[in-house]
Amino acid sequence: xxxxxxxxxxxxxxxxxxxxxxxxxxxxxxxxxxxxxxxxxxxxxxxxxxxxxxxxxxxxxxxxxxxxxxxxxxxxxxxxxxxxxxxxxxxxxxxxxxxxxxxxxxxxxxxxxxxxxxxxxxxxxxxxxxxxxxxxxxxxxxxxxxxxxxxxxxxxxxxxxxxxxxxxxxxxxxxxxxxxxxxxxxxxxxxxxxxxxxxxxxxxxxxxxxxxxxxxxxxxxxxxxxxxxxxxxxxxxxxxxxxxxxxxxx
Amino acid sequence: xxxxxxxxxxxxxxxxxxxxxxxxxxxxxxxxxxxxxxxxxxxxxxxxxxxxxxxxxxxxxxxxxxxxxxxxxxxxxxxxxxxxxxxxxxxxxxxxxxxxxxxxxxxxxxxxxxxxxxxxxxxxxxxxxxxxxxxxxxxxxxxxxxxxxxxxxxxxxxxxxxxxxxxxxxxxxxxxxxxxxxxxxxxxxxxxxxxxxxxxxxxxxxxxxxxxxxxxxxxxxxxxxxxxxxxxxxxxxxxxxx
Numbered sequence: 001x002x003x004x005x006x007x008x009x010x011x012x013x014x015x016x017x018x019x020x021x022x023x024x025x026x027x028x029x030x031x032x033x034x035x036x037x038x039x040x041x042x043x044x045x046x047x048x049x050x051x052x053x054x055x056x057x058x059x060x061x062x063x064x065x066x067x068x069x070x071x072x073x074x075x076x077x078x079x080x081x082x083x084x085x086x087x088x089x090x091x092x093x094x095x096x097x098x099x100x101x102x103x104x105x106x107x108x109x110x111x112x113x114x115x116x117x118x119x120x121x122x123x124x125x126x127x128x129x130x131x132x133x134x135x136x137x138x139x140x141x142x143x144x145x146x147x148x149x150x151x152x153x154x155x156x157x158x159x160x161x162x163x164x165x166x167x168x169x170x171x172x173x174x175x176x177x178x179x180x181x182x183x184x185x186x187x188x189x190x191x192x193x194x195x196x197x198x199x200x201x202x203x204x205x206x207x208x209x210x211x212x213x214x215x216x217x218x219x220x221x222x223x224x225x226x227x228x229x230x231x232x233x234x235x236x237x238x239x240x241x242x243x244x245x246x247x248x249x250x
Numbered sequence: 251x252x253x254x255x256x257x258x259x260x261x262x263x264x265x266x267x268x269x270x271x272x273x274x275x276x277x278x279x280x281x282x283x284x285x286x287x288x289x290x291x292x293x294x295x296x297x298x299x300x301x302x303x304x305x306x307x308x309x310x311x312x313x314x315x316x317x318x319x320x321x322x323x324x325x326x327x328x329x330x331x332x333x334x335x336x337x338x339x340x341x342x343x344x345x346x347x348x349x350x351x352x353x354x355x356x357x358x359x360x361x362x363x364x365x366x367x368x369x370x371x372x373x374x375x376x377x378x379x380x381x382x383x384x385x386x387x388x389x390x391x392x393x394x395x396x397x398x399x400x401x402x403x404x405x406x407x408x409x410x411x412x413x414x415x416x417x418x419x420x421x422x423x424x425x426x427x428x429x430x431x432x433x434x435x436x437x438x439x440x441x442x443x444x445x446x447x448x449x450x451x452x453x454x455x456x457x458x459x460x461x462x463x464x465x466x467x468x469x470x471x472x473x474x475x476x477x478x479x480x481x482x483x484x485x486x487x488x489x490x491x492x
Contacts (some may be wrong), residue, residue, distance in 0.1 A: 015385070131445070144328050148326050148328065151324050151326045152325075152346040152349050153325075155349075158350070162348060163334065163349070166334070166336050243375055243377065245377060
């Protein structure tokens with residue numbers, strides 16, 4: 001209840017600051033629309049916002065799930081095989097070295113204007129934080145715990161799944177939270193470069209027609225979805241790391 | 251009385267180019283508490299890891315012979331309790347069974363927790379326990395394994411004096427007639443708990459004299475002081491030589 005109250009207070013403060021900037025600077029609506037205009041636009045254009053938002057959310061969720069699975073698999077592969085570390089680590093770094101804006105047109109060219117180029121963009125953007133955070137977490141286990149479990153007769157599989165992975169969860173949580181915040185960026189960049197649907201497409205469409213209120217509406221819908229996604233991920237990871245006091249600082 | 255020989259290790263042990271133990275011989279008798287005493291860095295823990303078949307940061311040339319039909323040979327108790335923070339106390343005690351995908355014996359775990367004087371904490375997480383309580387859970391986990399040999403790597407060194415004394419007494423009681431190999435740098439602990447006391451000096455394992463009356467703490471203060479003095483002097487000599 002207190003959390004909800006805090007959240008509503010933050011939203012109200014944000015709207016107040018926004019309104020104050022608009023009011024004090026006397027900026028015209030086609031550059032900075034006021035909060036009231038944007039809220040009205042959200043209701044007026046719900047038939048545009050709703051179907052496009054659904055597509056973007058779908059791309060983000062599919063990209064997030066697949067990116068997470070890929071990141072987790074890579075993290076495990078890195079910890080169990082020295083050759084994989086030599087082979088894969090430079091490649092993982094490469095996924096971050098190439099600017100995402102440079103990749104987007106190539107992916108659109110290869111995968112078309114459908115959802116998959118955006119899903120892959122989302123996967124690429126979240127792959128690095130998930131893989132590296134998970135791998136670092138897997139590495140940080142106390143060697144004495146490994147010795148103890150080996151003496152107790154743990155198999156490679158039981159040692160990994162019952163000891164090493166739980167130890168890595170707090171670190172992985174950080175990666176997943178970062179991924180939840182970055183994932184929408186991947187999908188929207190993909191839509192900007194080439195699509196005929198989605199919130200990114202709607203932003204470009206509104207910008208082209210100087211419908212800045214609609215553009216702001218699309219941004220706000222995307223921001224709300226990002227906050228919801230982040231909170232869902234936070235809730236799940238908090239449940240999984242309840243035992244770790246460092247993960248739950250007030 | 252000489253007990254049946256359970257384990258023997260002989261050979262040489264070195265890390266990088268530094269010889270830790272040269273042409274040494276260690277014989278472990280069944281049902282006896284053997285302590286290896288020595289200052290830090292002489293290879294006590296490495297020797298213990300070697301016995302347990304763990305990866306060691308050096309090279310060993312020699313033989314390890316074990317005379318046991320039991321498939322569960324070693325259990326391990328370390329300086330840190332090594333409890334898994336996400337598992338309840340009972341599940342930590344049953345860790346070996348969890349790792350081997352066996353059915354958990356909660357009754358036995360509860361019984362052992364009672365034996366280490368911990369009750370009504372089964373569902374608590376380790377984080378809610380004091381250091382002493384955690385080490386007692388670690389002792390229960392060690393006992394749960396019912397192995398042929400218990401290996402202890404300075405298991406009491408992180409505890410305060412009173413807690414250490416309590417857990418030492420508890421260990422002595424619960425590990426009675428079990429084969430224990432403990433390494434420590436604390437001569438008092440070594441004298442109080444051991445049936446056999448070995449000192450690492452001059453890259454060899456030397457047997458130190460102990461009174462016939464066991465356990466040591468039951469002998470007179472004057473006699474204890476005498477053996478303590480002797481042990482300390484030997485430890486000092488070993489330090490000077492190294």
